[in-house]
Amino acid sequence: MTPGGGRGPGGRRDRPVGAPGAGHAPGGHRAAGRLTGVGVGPGDPELVTLKAVRVLREADVVFVPVSAGGEPGYAEQTVRTHVDRPVQRLEFVLGDDPSGRETSWAAAAGAVARAVEGGAWAAFATIGDPNLYSTFTYLARRLPPPVTVDTVPGITALQDLAARAGAVLAEGDQTLALLPFTAGPERLAAALDSFDTVVTYKGGRLLPQLRKVLADSGRLDQAVFGARLGLDGEQLGPLPDGPAPYLSTVITWRPA
Amino acid sequence: MTPGGGRGPGGRRDRPVGAPGAGHAPGGHRAAGRLTGVGVGPGDPELVTLKAVRVLREADVVFVPVSAGGEPGYAEQTVRTHVDRPVQRLEFVLGDDPSGRETSWAAAAGAVARAVEGGAWAAFATIGDPNLYSTFTYLARRLPPPVTVDTVPGITALQDLAARAGAVLAEGDQTLALLPFTAGPERLAAALDSFDTVVTYKGGRLLPQLRKVLADSGRLDQAVFGARLGLDGEQLGPLPDGPAPYLSTVITWRPA
Secondary structure, three states, rough: OOOOOOOOHHHHHOOOOOOOOOOOOOHHOOOOOEEEEEEEEEOOOOOOHHHHHHHHHHHOOOEEEOOOOOOOHHHHHHHHHHHHOOOOEEEEOOOOOOOHHHHHHHHHHHHHHHHHEEEEEEEEEEEEEOOOOOHHHHHHHOOOOHHOOOHHOOOOOOHHHHHHEOOOOOOOOOOOEEEEHHHHHHHHHHHHHOOOEEEOOOOOHHHHHHHHHHOOOHHHEEEEEEOOOOOOEEEEEOOOOOOOOOOOEEEEEEEO | OOOOOOOOOOHHHOOOOOOOOOOOOOOHHOHHHHHEEEOOOOOOOOOHHHHHHHHHOOOEEEEEEEEEOOOOOHHHHHHHOOOOOOOOOEOOOOOHHHHHHHHHHHHHHHHHHHOOOOEEEEEEEEOOOEEOOHHHHHHHHHHHHOOEEEEEEOOOHHHHHHHOOOEEOOOOOEEEEEEEEEHHHHHHHHHHHHHOEEEEEEOHHHHHHHHHHHHHOOHHHEEEEOOOOOOOOOOOEEEOOOOOOOEEEEEEEEOO
């Protein structure tokens, strides 16, 4: 693998990986700078790892995402619970405007690149895990090639929902599928046909359609819904009838 | 839901869920006791959550699993890094002997039930996440009904492998399947046909068969293998030719 801001085929970043716990860039070469994507968990500030807290304290600069749409910065809340230092906000456009998203990613990448010029180490705090449906992926891909990128995993919303619902995700030889509802109702229906546990992200705004797919599969009564877990306005229980936040999670099990 | 040691259909435990962060059993009723399954992450002692460390320190008694087959206790290593107190070992039989496994689960459940009699709070440390292919599931199911069970999620091996490999698990509308290779090569082949990212657990002892399924799907070059991550003897890279530990993880991506 060669240094680079892009990814190789198949989802792998086409760049060297920093050794776990290494100080800055590998080999003592600091000029290119380093960005660490830090998963800060699903919302509950206590569901952050010791490594995440250490990196957020030791990095030269800490970035947090804020939504241009006015959504609260969950990642920033968790960071501020554990780290008493200034943080820099990077604005991201969510939703259905591709050009707006691209512009915000490019601007954020530019801000990070400037911050790590000369070999500094930047941390970017992101909810959940930085390698699973994370804004961090889009930011990292747009960095100039010499910047070293690595990540610290974080607890995901699906794990938090399982724990809060008193549910088992999978055991023994059971299988699990995870997909965003934005991949399409057909993809969800196919997963429900063949997987024991099926987890759906990002279905909040299309909840009536999601309910119908679950009902058609006979799994509506074998489902638990969660949104804003561990935060004000937490939703946890059966699928609600009304609208729900975009960042929602639904876990369904195969009927006995 | 009613209190009970069993699970309802669809993988949900058929028992009440303790409120997050609640001290002992909900409602101040302590006589029945409580067991908290604590995910301590994939091996690296720094990949444990603040909540896990708190629970391991505050619980009245801490249990850790040890393998009857002589495997090192990864969970115990992580506990001992952060908690300076006695821990009680519970022996579990792994492998292909169902009656041996059942006997060890029942004995472990008996030891936990005795420990929480009178309303005590026990923590059981488990590698990874207690709700994902965890020994904890089998232990919890065998507890007598009045014992309250809850869990603290933990970082999984698949998340750690992705981070160490510099890999993205999923982004945008991509889909992810997770299954143990013990579910059968046909299940893996089907998942490779229709999912963008496919993660396989427990394939170490059947690695030649696993290689063949990946090769047949055209994904062998789009795969990363990990075992003993963050521990002595860590394996990380392409699929090895030789045998590998049972607790191994393989991530594959769809070819570009």
